[in-house]
Amino acid sequence: RTRIFCVVNQKGGVGKTTTTFNLAAALREMGRDVLAIDLDPQGSLSTSMGLDADSLQHSMFHVLTSTIREDDAVPLRDILLMTESGVVLAAANIELAGAELELARATMGELVLREALQPMSGLFDYILIDCPPNLGLLTINALSACHEVIIPLQADYLAMKGMDLLMQTISMIKRKVNYNLIVGGVLITMADLRTLHNREVIESTKQALSNQVHVFEPIIHFNVRLKEAPVVGESILTYAKTSNVADAYRAVARELIQSEGLR
Amino acid sequence: RTRIFCVVNQKGGVGKTTTTFNLAAALREMGRDVLAIDLDPQGSLSTSMGLDADSLQHSMFHVLTSTIREDDAVPLRDILLMTESGVVLAAANIELAGAELELARATMGELVLREALQPMSGLFDYILIDCPPNLGLLTINALSACHEVIIPLQADYLAMKGMDLLMQTISMIKRKVNYNLIVGGVLITMADLRTLHNREVIESTKQALSNQVHVFEPIIHFNVRLKEAPVVGESILTYAKTSNVADAYRAVARELIQSEGLR
Ligand SMILES: Nc1ncnc2c1ncn2[C@@H]1O[C@H](COP(=O)(O)OP(=O)(O)OP(=O)(O)O)[C@@H](O)[C@H]1O
Ligand SMILES: Nc1ncnc2c1ncn2[C@@H]1O[C@H](COP(=O)(O)OP(=O)(O)OP(=O)(O)O)[C@@H](O)[C@H]1O
Ligand SMILES: [Mg+2]
Ligand SMILES: [Mg+2]
Numbered sequence: 001r002t003r004i005f006c007v008v009n010q011k012g013g014v015g016k017t018t019t020t021f022n023l024a025a026a027l028r029e030m031g032r033d034v035l036a037i038d039l040d041p042q043g044s045l046s047t048s049m050g051l052d053a054d055s056l057q058h059s060m061f062h063v064l065t066s067t068i069r070e071d072d073a074v075p076l077r078d079i080l081l082m083t084e085s086g087v088v089l090a091a092a093n094i095e096l097a098g099a100e101l102e103l104a105r106a107t108m109g110e111l112v113l114r115e116a117l118q119p120m121s122g123l124f125d126y127i128l129i130d131c132p133p134n135l136g137l138l139t140i141n142a143l144s145a146c147h148e149v150i151i152p153l154q155a156d157y158l159a160m161k162g163m164d165l166l167m168q169t170i171s172m173i174k175r176k177v178n179y180n181l182i183v184g185g186v187l188i189t190m191a192d193l194r195t196l197h198n199r200e201v202i203e204s205t206k207q208a209l210s211n212q213v214h215v216f217e218p219i220i221h222f223n224v225r226l227k228e229a230p231v232v233g234e235s236i237l238t239y240a241k242t243s244n245v246a247d248a249y250r251a252v253a254r255e256l257i258q259s260e261g262l263r
Numbered sequence: 264r265t266r267i268f269c270v271v272n273q274k275g276g277v278g279k280t281t282t283t284f285n286l287a288a289a290l291r292e293m294g295r296d297v298l299a300i301d302l303d304p305q306g307s308l309s310t311s312m313g314l315d316a317d318s319l320q321h322s323m324f325h326v327l328t329s330t331i332r333e334d335d336a337v338p339l340r341d342i343l344l345m346t347e348s349g350v351v352l353a354a355a356n357i358e359l360a361g362a363e364l365e366l367a368r369a370t371m372g373e374l375v376l377r378e379a380l381q382p383m384s385g386l387f388d389y390i391l392i393d394c395p396p397n398l399g400l401l402t403i404n405a406l407s408a409c410h411e412v413i414i415p416l417q418a419d420y421l422a423m424k425g426m427d428l429l430m431q432t433i434s435m436i437k438r439k440v441n442y443n444l445i446v447g448g449v450l451i452t453m454a455d456l457r458t459l460h461n462r463e464v465i466e467s468t469k470q471a472l473s474n475q476v477h478v479f480e481p482i483i484h485f486n487v488r489l490k491e492a493p494v495v496g497e498s499i500l501t502y503a504k505t506s507n508v509a510d511a512y513r514a515v516a517r518e519l520i521q522s523e524g525l526r
Contacts, residue, residue, distance in 0.1 A: 010305065012275015012396035017421070042273065044421050094428055097398070104367070133275035133396040135360070157494045158280070158307050165357055195487045197494075224458045231420045231460075 002120065003260070004127040005184060006039075006142035007150045008170075011162045012133035014154040015189035017044040018226055020130035021087075022246075023150075025235035026253035028086040032125040035080070038092035039113070039142055040132040046091035049083045050233020053093035061095040064141075067116045068106045076116050085235045088124070096138070103137040110177060113141035126256075135169050143173040148184035151213075152220075155191045155201045160208075167212065185214040187252060192222045218251035265383065266523070267390045268447060269302075269405035270413045271433075274425045275396035277417040278452035280307040281489055283393035284350075285509075286413075288498035289516035291349040295388040298343070301355035302376070302405055303395040309354035312346045313496020316356035324358040327404075330379045331369045339379050348498045351387070359401070366400040373400070373440060377408035389519075398432050406436040411447035414476075415483075418454045418464045423471075430475065448477040450515060455485045481514035 007020045017040070024036045038045035038060060043053035053059075062074040081089045103109040113129075120127065128150075129142045143149065149170055153159055167183075174181040186209055192198045206215055221244055229239040236246045270283045280303070287299045301308035301323060306316035316322075325337040344352045366372040376392075383390065391413075392405045406412065412433055416422055430446075437444040449472055455461045469478055484507055492502040499509045 013277060013417070014275070042425055044424070047421065047424055134399075136397075136399075154276070156490045158310065161307070161310055162305055192487070197487055197491045224455070224460055227419045228460045 002122060002124050002127055003148065003256075004117065004129070004146040005148050005150050006129040006131055006139075006146040007152060008131045008139055008143065008166065009151055009153065009159075009162070010133055010135045010139070010166060011154070011159045014159055015152040015187075015220065016133070017048055017130050019150065019152045019187060019189065019220070019249075020045055020128050021048050021085075022226075022236050022249040023252055023256075024087045024126070024128045025085045025237045026249045027126050027256065029237055029250070030253055030257060032257070033088075033123070034086075035088045035090065035120065035124045035127045037090040037127065037129045039096070039129050039138050040092060041094050041097040041138075042132065043091070043093040043096075045130040046089065046093065048230040048233065049085070049087070049089050051081070051083075051089065051091055053091060056091055056093055059095060060090055060092040061099050063090070063116050064096075064099045064112050065102055067112050068102055068109075076120060084233070085238070087235075100137050103141065109137060110140050110144050114145035117145050135165070140173065143170060143181065144177050146178075147180065148182055150184050151186045152189045153186050153205065154189055155198050155205065157201065160201065160205060163209075183213045184256070185216045187216045187218075187220065189220040190222045191219050216252055216255060218248040218255075220245055220248050265385060265387050265390055266411065266519075267380065267392070267409040268411050268413050269392040269394055269402075269409040270415060271394045271402055271406065271429065272414055272416065272422075272425070273396055273398045273402070273429060274417070274422045277422055278415040278450075278483065279396070280311055280393050282413065282415045282450060282452065282483070282512075283308055283391050284311050284348075285499050285512040286515055286519075287350045287389070287391045288348045288500045289512045290389050290519065292500055292513070293516055293520060295520070296351075296386070297349075298351045298353065298383065298387045298390045300353040300390065300392045302359070302392050302401050303355060304357050304360040304401075305395065306354070306356040306359075307493075308393040309352065309356065311493040311496065312348070312350070312352050314344070314346075314352065314354055316354060319354055319356055322358060323353055323355040324362050326353070326379050327359075327362045327375050328365055330375050331365050331372075339383060347496070348501070350498075363400050366404065373403050373407050376404035380408050398428070403436065406433060406444065407440050409441075410443065411445055413447050414449045415452045416449050416468065417452050418461050418468065420464060423464065423468060426472075446476045447519070448479045450479045450481075450483065452483040453485045454482050479515050479518060481511040481518075483508055483511050
């Protein structure tokens with residue numbers, strides 16, 4: 001069975017795209033077949049994976065709009081690209097911003113991605129969806145289509161403030177449209193354990209969340225190699241293969257693999 | 264005359280909120296009357312300025328919707344709050360996400376904020392508007408209402424990729440609805456000059472942009488005190504008054520003051 005994750009946090013710049021790519025690459029390194037879907041009109045995932053997003057003939061925009069119009073002109077399988085990391089990519093660019101308007105007007109606009117993903121069932125072991133920094137219709141589509149949510153959380157005060165709203169939104173989607181939706185885990189990112197502020201926030205995050213939701217054991221430390229890797233379109237697993245952050249993403253992938261069959 | 268700035272970048276986590284608050288506080292420290300407007304449903308600016316955004320009776324949501332309905336029930340002056348830093352705040356919380364739908368349905372939905380700001384003309388020397396991490400209707404409202412745009416830019420590859428789109432969006436607003444709109448400047452944020460990657464990106468940013476747009480002389484370095492200050496609702500000017508980042512925001516304020524009367 002295909003496990004579908006979406007990577008969500010409405011707070012900007014917390015490591016959603018970085019986590020989607022590097023976790024997908026780590027699962028691939030462990031022999032899994034992985035599809036990564038870019039659902040952010042900024043196209044950061046597509047860019048990070050080495051693509052020139054502006055040169056795309058077809059992208060997620062065309063898949064969603066053709067699903068809405070039911071003309072099946074551009075099914076998801078027609079836009080899949082094999083990338084250097086071995087992860088298959090469904091790319092996006094700024095055109096995707098135009099899909100939000102169409103989703104808003106469509107009947108059951110929240111379920112368009114879920115419908116478009118149907119034919120992918122069984123073709124991959126994992127599907128990871130990168131979301132934009134808001135809780136708009138694209139993110140709602142991802143939450144309605146996936147089985148589990150991964151929440152990258154930067155260890156700082158402003159990012160923590162948004163957690164309540166995010167958890168409420170996930171519960172609402174679970175109640176209304178996606179009954180088996182669960183939070184796969186919170187992943188602490190960009191952590192700098194040298195500063196007291198970071199250590200304090202990480203400690204209070206783990207305590208505040210520990211009753212509600214799983215917090216992944218590995219922490220992703222701040223490491224400038226993660227800023228450099230997107231420039232060359234490589235995952236951290238090849239760009240800095242023995243770094244602490246490459247190993248941390250491998251450890252997260254191992255945690256996911258260990259819970260296979262349980263879900 | 265009141266100078267109205269909006270602080271915009273669709274890339275998340277680049278320092279929009281931090282810049283809005285600390286630049287407003289620095290202008291205030293130099294004797295200017297300043298209004299800061301939170302136009303992000305995350306309410307990060309309101310939170311950073313010490314407010315409990317969920318306890319608001321009236322906020323920017325009510326101002327925008329009462330302007331759309333023309334019932335003048337909640338004019339902007341009714342929601343202004345004086346904060347500890349001396350900067351006046353028009354706060355926001357998640358309710359503001361509901362205004363996006365009303366703006367989408369309204370006639371001339373792009374000009375609602377501009378109309379709501381009319382009565383403020385002359386009451387303040389500066390108005391600074393914090394925007395959400397997207398180019399949706401709230402940001403379009405801010406770009407249509409302001410005179411100048413400040414673009415915080417984190418010195419990294421993914422953040423740089425979004426600059427073309429941002430400049431195109433600004434040009435489109437200038438052509439269609441806000442003929443005198445200019446880019447006040449690009450402010451390089453969260454810079455860590457210890458790493459080669461950052462130094463290279465800063466250098467190439469300055470070169471790439473130098474013909475198109477003004478890049479502020481001061482650079483805002485990475486400094487953990489800027490993560491700590493929002494926890495206590497203080498600006499960096501009081502929380503770490505002699506720090507390099509407090510001085511950098513003062514230097515940006517001085518640059519703005521020096522160009523008074525020129526615009
Ligand atoms: N652990 C880390 N250490 C250092 N830099 C990081 C780390 N994780 C991500 N980054 C960098 O920080 C920036 C923000 O990360 P990223 O783009 O993945 O966040 P995001 O949540 O997807 O942002 P957005 O909200 O704009 O979609 C990127 O330049 C990325 O390379
Ligand atoms: N120069 C800096 N050094 C260190 N941390 C910083 C700096 N500037 C901002 N920060 C911290 O980085 C985080 C992101 O900054 P901020 O929230 O201002 O960005 P933003 O662009 O407004 O984010 P969003 O896109 O979610 O609105 C915050 O926790 C803030 O405290
Ligand atoms: Mg992203
Ligand atoms: Mg912000």
